Amino acid sequence: MTDKNAFRPRRSVLYMPSSNERALEKAKSLAVDGLILDLEDAVAPDAKPSARDNACAAARSGEYGRREVTIRVNGMDTEWHADDLAAASEAGPDAIVVPKVSSADAVRELVAALEKHGAPEHTKLWAMIETPHAMLHAQEIAGASDRLTVLVMGTNDLAKELYAEHVPGRQPLLTGLGLALLAARAEGKAIIDGVYNDVKDTEGFLAECQQGREMGFDGKTLIHPGQVEGANRAFAPSDKAVEDARGILQAWEDGRGSGVVTYNGRMIENLHVESAQRVLTMHEAIQELEADAS
Numbered sequence: 001m002t003d004k005n006a007f008r009p010r011r012s013v014l015y016m017p018s019s020n021e022r023a024l025e026k027a028k029s030l031a032v033d034g035l036i037l038d039l040e041d042a043v044a045p046d047a048k049p050s051a052r053d054n055a056c057a058a059a060r061s062g063e064y065g066r067r068e069v070t071i072r073v074n075g076m077d078t079e080w081h082a083d084d085l086a087a088a089s090e091a092g093p094d095a096i097v098v099p100k101v102s103s104a105d106a107v108r109e110l111v112a113a114l115e116k117h118g119a120p121e122h123t124k125l126w127a128m129i130e131t132p133h134a135m136l137h138a139q140e141i142a143g144a145s146d147r148l149t150v151l152v153m154g155t156n157d158l159a160k161e162l163y164a165e166h167v168p169g170r171q172p173l174l175t176g177l178g179l180a181l182l183a184a185r186a187e188g189k190a191i192i193d194g195v196y197n198d199v200k201d202t203e204g205f206l207a208e209c210q211q212g213r214e215m216g217f218d219g220k221t222l223i224h225p226g227q228v229e230g231a232n233r234a235f236a237p238s239d240k241a242v243e244d245a246r247g248i249l250q251a252w253e254d255g256r257g258s259g260v261v262t263y264n265g266r267m268i269e270n271l272h273v274e275s276a277q278r279v280l281t282m283h284e285a286i287q288e289l290e291a292d293a294s
């Protein structure tokens, strides 16, 4: 994995229907780390062709500044997929997001199609992991190509396929979330958590952000501008975490050559130093991103 991919903040990644021109315009002023210009679930069948044109124009426009701009195409088994993939490849967004990727063969087929359509090198593949088959083959999917850089959880589809219910704490989904996380980390890929559907339930949304952060997700996919600030806060290292990381590095430096030191009474070994370094690198990457935005 490249450093850019490892430390590219993806705290908040907002979906928007590419048929909604107001939303596409509004996104230029939102403090999101990334955008998913959707052609799939949020777009009605008769609006698909014009939505495709809007998404490609937006990706080409260069008007989204520091934000990662991606296009979610329709699924591989749909009538729109081939045209979506060809148009998105030509437009050259930061990534093309493909829903319901369920096997390593599908990843290889998608990468070959991106190459065939002349997608520029910077256009990566993000695979949505949202079927039982994908969960059971998550590591093969994640490791199938270097061009695949990010896994995106599709928790609505996963719940549907499992006949599961959406409940606080997400107990029915935890096996799938855990398998996808293990796969992403084993293969050195980023992984973004699924959406929270109730845009008016701030408390429930923040609890789910915290759960995602604690599990190890890099960020959360969002559906409404009102969710951006909470996700940015939840998935950034807190002031306390940054202070602790600096303290750990200092204690390690002061201990020069010891295999183990203490910081605030806690045992510190080399692995804790690596984690502290990661926290500081992420903190600096976020500061840099936010400085670019102002």
Ligand SMILES: CC(C)(COP(=O)(O)OP(=O)(O)OC[C@H]1O[C@@H](n2cnc3c(N)ncnc32)[C@H](O)[C@@H]1OP(=O)(O)O)[C@@H](O)C(=O)NCCC(=O)NCCSC(=O)C[C@H](O)C(=O)O
Residues within 6 Å of the ligand: 014, 015, 016, 017, 022, 023, 024, 026, 027, 038, 041, 042, 099, 130, 153, 154, 155, 156, 157, 158, 194, 195, 199, 222, 223, 224, 225
């Ligand atoms: C959920 C919504 C339909 C709510 O829409 P609405 O009631 O119109 O919201 P507001 O009136 O509160 O909107 C206020 C302003 O914000 C803009 N807005 C709203 N949503 C977005 C957005 N996503 N991106 C950018 N801007 C947005 C409105 O235009 C208003 O602007 P203004 O008029 O100028 O004040 C709606 O939020 C929405 O459509 N959200 C996205 C839905 C979507 O993309 N769904 C598909 C992805 S989720 C998914 O598929 C998950 C996955 O596959 C799985 O399986 O889990």
Ligand SMILES: [Mg+2]
Residues within 6 Å of the ligand: 041, 099, 130, 154, 155, 156, 157
């Ligand atoms: Mg889905």
